Amino acid sequence: MDEQFGPEYLRPAQPDCPRCDCCTAVLCEKGRNSVLRCGGHVSDGLRDTVRGCPCSAETTKRTAAWRVAQVRVTRLARELPLGLEAEGLLRLLVDGKTGEAAEKPDELVTELKLRGLAQVVHGMPAITALGHTYLHARADVRGWTAVQITDIDKQARTATVAVPSWRPDEQVTVLLDQVLSDSQVDIDSLHGRWLVAEANSLAEDADRLVLTQFRVSPPMPPIRTGGTE
Structure with missing residues (x-):
């Protein structure tokens, strides 16, 4: 009988990702659901090749890296905001006053770039999507609002959350590890659990709704049904 797995055997090639020209479909599926992105799931020799993959980037909506960035920038805006000059520069950029913004000190642009809030395009500073997220969070x-964990996807490391104060009939997706880390609730008792989280409940859509600081809900007082004690 012929040996099928001898020295000439080659592993079947994995199909390329249809959305990028640097990864396989399997790699991008992992990268999309991982804060490590595609670069965190390849050998050192391939890391530079996939480093800028858009399928797992924080600039691509609904990737794990994007979800982390939304929370990070929102908490930055609320808990440790930029200085007045840096935030003022960001507001110039959102107003399209790039000429006036270009006259600001280079270190201000550098600060915004390091935080992912601005970039340089054709030699001129420009606001990024995360820069808009920052300004939204400031405004x-x-x-605090009650939220319910309605579903858990352990493979994708996401949780589906109902936020009645936002939209009673619509749910949003958040990172499972964010909920676990914030709330310290065991994963096996998380499904169906009511928690509280900080939210912008007037958000216009699910991508603008950012939930932070999940906490165990304090016990509710008993509801009286009538009568006197």
């Missing part, structure tokens, strides 16, 4: 009304 949004945020508050």
Whole structure:
């Protein structure tokens, strides 16, 4: 009988990802659902090749890296905001005043670039999508609200969350590890659990709704049904 797995055997090639020209479909599926992105799932020799893969980038909506960045920038805006000059520069960029913004000190642009809030395009500073997220977070009304974990995807490391104060009939996806880390609730008792989180409940859509600081809901007082004690 012929040996099928001898020295000439080659592993079947994995199909290329249809959305990029640097990865396989399997790699991008992993990268999309991982904060390590595609670069965190290849050998050192291939890391530079896939480093800029758009399928797992924080600039691509609904990737794990994007979800992490939304939370990071929102918390930055609320808990440790930029200085007045840096934030003022960001507002010039959102208003399209690039000429006035270009006259600001280079270190301000550098600060915004390091945080992912701005970039340089054709030699001129420009606001990024994360820069808009930052300004939204500065302006949004945020508050504590009850949320329910309605589903868990352990493979994709995501959780589906109902936010009644936002839209009673619509749910959003968040990173499972964010919920676990924030709330310290065991994963096996998370499904169906009611928690509280900080949210911008007036958000116009699911991509603008950012949930942060998941906490165990405090016990509710008993509901009285009538009568006197």
